[in-house]
Amino acid sequence: MIESLLVANRGEIARRIIRTAKRLGIRAIAVHSEADADLPFVAEADEAVLIGPANPALSYRNTEAILAAAKATGAQAIHPGYGFLSENAEFARTVEAGGLIWVGPDADAITAMGDKINARNLMAAAGVPVAPGTTDPAADLDAAVTAAAEIGYPVMVKAAAGGGGMGMGVAVDEAALRTEYDKVRAFAERMFGDGSVLIERYFPRVRHVEVQILGLADGRVVALGERECSVQRRNQKLVEESPSPAVSPELRVRLLAAAVRAGEAVGYRNAGTVECLLVPRQRDSEGDVPGSEDFFFLEMNTRLQVEHPVTEYVYGIDLVEEQLRVASGLAPTFDPDALTPAGHAIEMRINAEDPKRFLPGPGVVKTWVEPAGVGVRVDSGYTEGNTVTPFYDSLMAKLIISGATRDEVLERAKEAVAGFQVVGPKNNLPFFAELLDNEEFRSGAYDTGIVSRMR
Incomplete structure (x- = not known):
């Protein structure tokens, strides 16, 4: 069993992971931002390391600071919880390349399922039912309009790299699609650095x-x-x-x-x-x-x-x-x-x-x-x-x-x-x-x- 675990997260999930780790006799290490210094998960860990200011980009998404904390504390493994870096394939690869244990799926699986279009295609090939939709990104608005006409309205416009309910819009006709496509694409580029868009059949009552x-x-x-x-x-x-x-x-x-x-x-x-x-x-x-x-x-x-x-x-x-x-x-x-x-x-x-x-x-x-x-x-x-x-x-x-x-x-x-x-x-x-x-x-x-x- 792992002997020391760094929890690369905060709040209730960090506290939850720490609780199990301590029950199993695993040394639990917390990392925290300046804003979270007084939260229960910090006090309950066996050791806690300040990794940056409140801005998550400078703390809970700061891979260099987290890896430095792991090295300084002698952590053997990293548990990412959910959110933040939990589905970041590059971080998972970096953790393992540094000789640490990643408590999660391997980076290739994260990459394969992180893109919604690629994931749909993989699932269809494996015999898992998928909704009618595009097998490639809708490269532009005209491609989206053509795809929607083939699929049938209403359609869901999705950011291929999105997650957590973000980067989605519903279009009931072509006029709405033209608005939603531009909106979702811009949001996806801003939030995920990837403007790829998926068009999929929308079911109103699901x-x-x-x-x-x-x-x-x-x-x-x-x-x-x-x-x-x-x-x-x-x-x-x-x-x-x-x-x-x-x-x-x-x-x-x-x-x-x-x-x-x-x-x-x-x-x-x-x-x-x-x-x-x-x-x-x-x-x-x-x-x-x-x-x-x-x-x-x-x-x-x-x-x-x-x-x-x-x-x-x-x-x-x-x-x-x-x-x-x-x-x-x-x-x-x-x-x-x-x-x-x-x-x-x-x-x-x-x-x-x-x-x-x-x-x-x-x-x-x-x-x-x-x-x-x-x-x-x-x-x-x-x-x-x-x-x-x-x-x-x-x-x-x-x-x-x-x-x-x-x-x-x-x-x-x-x-x-x-x-x-x-x-x-x-x-x-x-x-x-x-x-x-x-x-x-x-x-x-x-x-x-x-x-x-x-x-």
Whole structure:
């Protein structure tokens, strides 16, 4: 097992990784910006290194500073968490070239799945269903218009190098496409340094379901169930649950098998997520339902996901520990041939944002009282007296609720939300209170438009 681990991240995920590392007897090393010096993850690490000012480009994305910290502290491995450098193939290569262990998939897999068009083509070749779309970048507006006419409106205009819900627009006709194409391309060039654009069929009523995969040290890829992620604002997730109330046993078999094929197609190792869209089944002229049109590959996230705790509850494992075991060349703690999910879990992202328009609302945390009880877990990055700054993502904590059934989890979640007290920064706890009383959500028959319908 790895003996010393540098966590190249911040906030709740850094604290989460440090917790598992210390439980396993691994020396945990934190890196932090000047703005984060007083956060809990810094105090809880065995050692902490200041790597730069608040600007993430000069700290959490500063590869030279992070590698220098690893060398100075004698770190044996680097865990990137999610965001920042977690899906940066060049950083992964640099880490390994420096003789350190990268806790994640290898750089080639990150590169292969980082471009949405390349990823689509790889998945199609592996027999994973993909939505109708372009197999090459739409080189210019005329190419985009031609592609959209062949695919059929409405279409999604996507930045090929995008992720996290960024760099996307919907066009219902050619006039809208002309506007969205220029907008997405400019955004992609500015944010990702790559203006390549993908045109793909847009489905107005869909569910967003993802599969947790784990590439083991012996070369096998296993699927650890699915997560429902359809409660979103601005294409970014707010709530995740496992198992999905939309997935039947028959669909689950096909969905998980496709995710395994996706991982195998790129020789995947460590934790990753295969994201899919579930669409209403379309009947053909004879009234039959084609069996391959109920889910499509969306993208693969080559890292640990924010929402990994719901899978941990359902499968009774620690995904960070499994990541460390894979990186160390060790077998998993579970039997890959006897995976037995049980119960239900829901995660809510507690963000520093107003609960109506979801605009950021940073500030000093004057009161922070976390709920407790059976089936209640809080992964937090802040506590009373800390400051939520505008420099980073607005996520303050994750409230994870588990139980034997979905109904039990929903009732526990209502109590937990009511008992979570945050004063200072704006927060979206009132939104979750509203959601948990929403009949559409409680029925389980919701889709990605639920938040807009609530507003």
